[in-house]
Amino acid sequence: MLCGSPFLVSYPHRGGDRPRRERIGVYRTLIGKLRWRLRSARLVRRVASGEIEPGAAAEQLAALHLERLGYRIVARNFQSRGSEIDLIAVAGDELVFVEVKSRRQPAKERPERNVSRRKQAKLRAAARAYVAQHALCDPRIQIRFDVIAILWPQNGGDFELRHIRSAFEVSPRNTEPAL
Numbered sequence: 001m002l003c004g005s006p007f008l009v010s011y012p013h014r015g016g017d018r019p020r021r022e023r024i025g026v027y028r029t030l031i032g033k034l035r036w037r038l039r040s041a042r043l044v045r046r047v048a049s050g051e052i053e054p055g056a057a058a059e060q061l062a063a064l065h066l067e068r069l070g071y072r073i074v075a076r077n078f079q080s081r082g083s084e085i086d087l088i089a090v091a092g093d094e095l096v097f098v099e100v101k102s103r104r105q106p107a108k109e110r111p112e113r114n115v116s117r118r119k120q121a122k123l124r125a126a127a128r129a130y131v132a133q134h135a136l137c138d139p140r141i142q143i144r145f146d147v148i149a150i151l152w153p154q155n156g157g158d159f160e161l162r163h164i165r166s167a168f169e170v171s172p173r174n175t176e177p178a179l
Helices: 020-048 054-068 117-133
Strands: 072-080 083-091 094-104 142-152 160-168
Touching (some): 054 072, 054 094, 072 117, 083 117, 094 117, 117 142
Antiparallel strands (some): 072 083, 083 094, 142 160
């Protein structure tokens, strides 16, 4: 244990403590989890009080979730010809276009069910526009569409977040990506 810190604990590692960088990694992980809990609880309180719209809070919560997973958010609310992509992120060599859907509980159907074929076509068109606008024609870049669905609690409590990776195909015909 380092100076009695509750976050930095020593683990047996080949006859001694872990190297310093591993202890710092444990510390960062714990701080990241604490930050996630505080920010998400704050957003839930703001939605419950009516201070912030559930849709805007859902996008903020989805961005926090992606950052927590190691994604880098490169754009929010990208608009092109009547369609909008809520979040655009980079994860390794993948460009991820994210649609965020939210509902209050009790909901008749799950939020992710509202991403219809028409909505998927609009997202694909907006993604093509983003790729063209930013000249991202590198064949090594893979493109993916994710959906993050959030169910807000009715009277306090915890929210439910579902992250659906590769929610639908890049090309509607199961062929090579058209982007």
